[in-house]
Amino acid sequence: MRILSCKIYQYQLPLTQPLVIHNQKINERQGILIQLISDGPREGWGEISPLPPLNQEHLDEVAFQAKQLRPYLEKQTLPDGLERFNGKFQNWLGEMKL
Numbered sequence: 001m002r003i004l005s006c007k008i009y010q011y012q013l014p015l016t017q018p019l020v021i022h023n024q025k026i027n028e029r030q031g032i033l034i035q036l037i038s039d040g041p042r043e044g045w046g047e048i049s050p051l052p053p054l055n056q057e058h059l060d061e062v063a064f065q066a067k068q069l070r071p072y073l074e075k076q077t078l079p080d081g082l083e084r085f086n087g088k089f090q091n092w093l094g095e096m097k098l
Helices: 059-073 089-095
Strands: 003-021 024-038 043-048
Touching: 003 059, 024 059
Parallel strands: none
Antiparallel strands: 003 024, 024 043
């Protein structure tokens, strides 16, 4: 299977109750959804949603990185057995020559 397209969506959702982490109140969740569509025809979804008090990454940084990665993902061949990676997508990414 080959990846035909990689779409990136940014979201911002209000929380029904504030979340307090390390004395910091969070009223909304922000993140990125990534949709990969293959010629299978199959599609897969992933999420990146850094939590400011717990993660060093900021949403702007991960959005930039995802947009930089998109052209490398499109037209790539997916390895057989990808569904058995069990969250180890980065193993496959690490094998790519970016």
